[in-house]
Amino acid sequence: MTEGFVPARQLRTISMGIPLFRATNVTPQGAADDIAIFNIVGGRVLLTSIVGEITTLLGVVGNMGLEEQPTLGTDELICAVVAAGAYAAGDTMSITGDPGDAMVPAATGGSPGMRRQGVVLRVGDLAWTCSAADTGAMSWQITYIPIDDGAYMTVA
Numbered sequence: 001m002t003e004g005f006v007p008a009r010q011l012r013t014i015s016m017g018i019p020l021f022r023a024t025n026v027t028p029q030g031a032a033d034d035i036a037i038f039n040i041v042g043g044r045v046l047l048t049s050i051v052g053e054i055t056t057l058l059g060v061v062g063n064m065g066l067e068e069q070p071t072l073g074t075d076e077l078i079c080a081v082v083a084a085g086a087y088a089a090g091d092t093m094s095i096t097g098d099p100g101d102a103m104v105p106a107a108t109g110g111s112p113g114m115r116r117q118g119v120v121l122r123v124g125d126l127a128w129t130c131s132a133a134d135t136g137a138m139s140w141q142i143t144y145i146p147i148d149d150g151a152y153m154t155v156a
Helices: 010-015
Strands: 019-027 034-041 045-057 064-072 093-096 119-121 124-130 137-146 154-155
Touching: 010 019, 019 034, 019 045, 019 154, 034 064, 034 093, 034 137, 064 119, 137 154
Parallel strands: none
Antiparallel strands: 019 137, 034 124, 034 154, 045 093, 045 119, 045 137, 064 124
């Protein structure tokens, strides 16, 4: 190792938290359906980034978004929905961290990531939502920081 060199994974963990990867899964297959993509366990966490990569061209999936589905409390969109049927395999999607902003596609190469300080998620699920069923698949990568002692996230 070069003197003064800090590996990328260590820098990422210091600045953004714990990484977690979800392999490719197909779109939700019921009209106005969702798929739990990550579980929040043991307490609250701060979601510091999320990037979805389209691995199979999305069909007519309608409006796509991400929703916090807590065990106790009300389901909440963590971003506004976006019409997602026009994106190609290899495109990435992210969120700004403002629940009023739609998911952001990589229009100019690379997802912009969160401009805010993150999104607090309660115990339960983080779900991928679509308003129509069609073909397509995405993989997901997140980073998070536990807020409560014993809190962590898993792949759903």
